[in-house]
Amino acid sequence: MLSRVANSLYWMSRYLERADNTARLVDVNLQLFLDFRSLDDRALADRWIPIVQSAGDETLFNTLHGRASGRTVTEFLVFQPENHNSILAAVTQARENARMVRDQITIEVWEELNRLYLFLRSPQARQQLDSSPVEFFHEIKASSLYLQGLTNATVVRNEGWLFQQAGMYLERADKTSRILDVRHTVFPAHGAPAPVNQAGALEWAAVLRSCSAWDAYKSMHGADVQPALVAEYLLLSPEFPRSVRFCVQALNATLRGISGSASDRFANDAERLSGRLLAQLQFTTAAEIFGTGLHxxxxxxQARLNAIGEALFQAYIFQPFLTPDNGQLQQQEEQQQQRRTAAAVRR
Amino acid sequence: MTAPAHSPSPPEARPGELPSVLHGYAPAGFFDEMFQPDGTLRPHYQKFVARFGSIPRPELDAKRQAVDALFLRQGITFNVYGDTQGTERIFPFDLLPRVIPAAEWEKLEAGLVQRITALNLFLHDIYHEQRILKDGVIPPYFVLSARHFRREFVNFQVPGDIYIHVCGTDLIRGADGGYLVLEDNARCPSGASYLLENRRAMRRTFPGFFEGTGVRPVDNYPAELLAVLQHVAPAGVAEPTVALLTPGPYNSAYFEHTYLARQMGIEIVEGRDLVVRDQRVFMRTTKGERPVHVIYRRIDDDFLDPTVFRADSALGVPGLIRAYRAGNVSLANSVGTGVADDKAMYYFVPRMIKYYLDQEPLIPNVPTYLASEDQDRAYILEHLDELVVKAANEAGGYGMLMGPQATAAERESFRARIIAEPRNYIAQPMVALSRHPTFIEETGRCEGRHVDLRPYILYGQKTTVVPGGLTRVALRRGSLVVNSSQGGGSKDTWVLYADE
Structure with missing residues (x-):
């Protein structure tokens, strides 16, 4: 597979996953804060800012909007063209990448992605977000799920598919950790987060909902929402398909699928780093994590996930441009130098 | 067949009666593809119109909108240059197909095969013995001064001795209905994907029409193209790797490039994906470098290799031409074919046919005047207000003067340019292009619009012509310009198995 094509497929699915997670994050919190009518603007702003931090660029937000409110944050995370992580920007970039590899993706995937893009750019999208945000976000989430289903059902399991999976799982692991981090203001520097009252429980339930983990969590722990359990579940659950551990496991398997190396070997840095991170997630406890400090x-x-992405790029995409001419040139230059040195010695 | 439940209205037209969108339609003195001068339907349109007329108007409107939405959803669009909002437009598509009866097509096909054969013989000749020049059939000056004549390739043996693998020849019909060749596109003709997509859209829109009408399929084009490309692979390569070389996603034909690559199942590469080592071409893949044997290039000669042609080309591949000359990679079309679609060379194609094949041209040229001939030039300069003047080396409707519609200032500027550089100009009388009923949104009915036809000819082990071609239509009232950048649209083209 062409390196450029692999790169486009990888970013196409990363951007799609990003749009999907941002949609869930904004949707859940918009609904959550409807229950918080008693909060004044300032208290609300304090709750919206971590969401901006988790999904985008806080400095950029402050320059563009100043005060955080449901309206400004939604605008920033959904449509803002200056925000490269807004849903519209992410879908646009996913489509742009898809356009470059039209011959590699199925017609079904392309048409749906194109439809989503056209919808987001249409005046109806903005209208719907104003009049019925729940439906608006449902549209995006449904489209994202549809695309994942189409990919599963129509894409040949070749290298291109593996690069798409790698992009998706890497982004998902990163996003789950970021959504959890939305509550970082209440994390203690060290130790487990304290149990919460009913209002606090709602906010932690929102974290679970943003990761589509509410039902999964309940079946494990019941309706009792405990911050420490939520953190443990989202980071370390071996079964929940959006937990960091699950995603890293899938990512690690995908990377090995690309190169064919065994699970106890590595052929490049991406595999070495993902294997190490996976082992660390598999053999750690929540207590140890809280000891380090959750935040x-x-x-x-997140730094380690970034390093895996960078190593993946180095291993498969970036190939140093070395034409024979360059090599020759270097050789000729070296020969010249040697001759000059030899002459100097003789003299 | 039962009528759709939501439309209780009866079919609009009874047999022998025209559907309402065609009421009041008049050929208005032009040759009309669908109607005879007395206003009766031509026989080969009868089956289509009978079915078309049975569709109630609201359903027809819905079908029209659905087909536009389909093109938009599939992203079959072109970028509007200079629009920072990233606006994309679809190519307007008209639901009324152009229909060509079997006998008429047979003649066209023979004429097109004759033409590409002569052009390939001509290219071989001028890059080798130059007999046609030595025998005085074409003045050597015209060939040797052509901008796209690549003297570096004289005596170079192109793979399979084929120069033009893919040719898109533009045909028009004049006032008497006779077909004429307007120009040969022997470099990288585009549009084949629209031909294929138009058919797909029509089958989706009118599923019942095709069975009883007897329309020849066009879907074989990608397979035939791939066979041609594999045919010219370097000797000794059992399973050649074929790639399509594109300028990239911002090129207006990018949709077509990805479409054809996908249909053929070959890689689509940009210049930066390729690298040349030891005069062999490789593509950079996730598993290292992999050899490439045949390149269907969709970029012009000038941009192919910055070390040989334009040094500032960022689209090309350094060293590609060396690999080509070493016989390690084949290019389609070959380098240097541009000399054959030079508009001054067009004038000589009938002579080529006579010289190489000893035949009369089956499809004549439009009468042409060469500005470099004293007599012709005098005539051109005297009749600038009646003629179409074209620059010899330009394509895509650039560098053209439409005499009757031009302002006096435009004519004067062309006069000066013709006198300064006569080799670079030809002139032709305005041809009253044939018209075809075309649905016009504003009036809600069909009006006559001028059309041309671009069939695609493939030249490999055998020569094939896709039945039909791309029918382009000038949507602006009275306009003769069919180019998509200037308000052109397209139609599906049906070649029938029979004559009606």
Whole structure:
């Protein structure tokens, strides 16, 4: 597979996953804060800012909007063209990448992605977001799920598919950790987050909902929402398909699918780093994570995910441009130098 | 067949009666593809119109909107240059197909095969013995001064001795209905994907029409094209890797490039995906470099290789021409075919046919005047207000003067240019292009619009012509310009198995 094509497929699915997660994050919190009528503007702003931090660029937001409110944050995360992580920008970039590899993706995938893009750019999209945000976000989430289903049902399991999976799982692991980090203001520097009252429980339930983990969590722990359990579930659950551990496991398997190396070997840095991160997630406890400090742990986790992405790029996409001419040139230059050195010695 | 439940209205037209969108339609003195001068339907349109007329108007409107929505959803669009909002438009598509009866097509097909054969013989000749020049059939000056004549390739043996693998020849019909060749596109003709997509859209819109009408399929084009490309692979390569070389996603034909690559199942590559080592071409893949044997290039000679042609080309591949000359990679079309679609060379194609094949041209040229001939030039300069003047080396409707519609200032500027550089200009009388009923949104009915036809000819082990071609239509009232950038649309083209 062409390196450029692999790169486009990887980013296409990363951007789609990004749009999908942002849609869920904004949707859940818009609904959550409807229950918080008693909060004044300032208290609301305090709750919206972490959401901006988790899904985008806070500095950019402050320049563009100043005060955080449901309206400004939604605008920033959904339509804002300046925000490269807004849903519209992410879908646009996913489509742009898809356009470059039209011959590699199925017609079904292309048409749906194109439809989503055209919808987001249409005046109806903005109208719907104003009049019925729930339906608006449902549209995006449904489209994203449809695309994942189409990919599963129509795409040949070749290298291109593996690069799409790698992009999706890497982005998903990163996003789950970011959504959890939305509550970082109430994390203690060290130790487990404290149990919460009823209002607090709603906010932690929103974190679960943003990751589509509410039902899964309930079946595991019942309706008792405990911050420590939520954190543990989203980071370490081996079964929940959006937990960080699950995603890293899938990512690791995908990377090995690309190169064919065994699970206890590595052929490049991406595999070495993902294998190490997976082992670490498999053999760690929530207590250890809380000992490090939840926020600090998540920060480091994100850095390690970034390193895997970078190593993947180095291994498969970026090939140093070395034409024979360059090689020759170098050789000739070296020969010249040697001759000059030899002459100097003789003299 | 039962009528759709939502439309209780009876069919609009009874047999022998025209559907309402065609009421009041008049050929108005032009040759009309669908109607005879007395206003009766031509026989080969009868089956289509009978079925078309049975569709109630609201359903027809719905079908029209559905087909536009389909093109938009599939992303069959072109970028509007200079629009920062990223607006994309669809190519307007008209639901009324152009229909060509079997006997008429047979003649066209023979004429097109004759023409591409002569052009390939001509290219071989001028890049080798140059007999046609030595025998005085074409003045050497015209060939040697052509901008796209690549003297570096004289005596170079192109793979399979084929120069033009894919040719898109533009045909028009004049006032008497006779077909004429307007120009040969022997470099990288585009549009084949629209031909295929138009058919797909028509089958989706009128599923019942095709069975009883006897329309020849066009879907074989990608397979035939691939066979041609594999045929010219370097000797000794059992399973050649074929790639399509595109300028990239911002090129207006990018949709077509990805479409054809996907249909053929070959890689689509940009210049930066390729690298040349030891005069062999490789593509950069996730598993390292992989050899490429045949390149269907959709970029012009000038941009192919910055070390040989335009040094500032970022689209090309350094070293590609060396690999080509070493016989390690084949290019389609070959380098240097541009000399054959030079508009001054067009004038000589009938002579080529006579010289190489000893035949009369089956499809004549439009009468043409060469500005470099004293007599012709005098005539051109005297009749600038009646003639169409074209620059010899330009394509896509650029560098053209439409005499009758031009302003006096435009004519004067062309006069000066013709005198300064006569080799670069030809002139032709305005041809009253044939018209075809075309649905016009504003009036809600069909009006006559001028059309041309671009069939695609493939030249490999055998020569094939896709039945039909791309029918382009000038949607602006009275306009003769069919180019999509200037308000042109397209139609599906049906070649029938029979004559009606």
């Amino acid at each position: 600090a742990y998540i920060d480091e986790l």
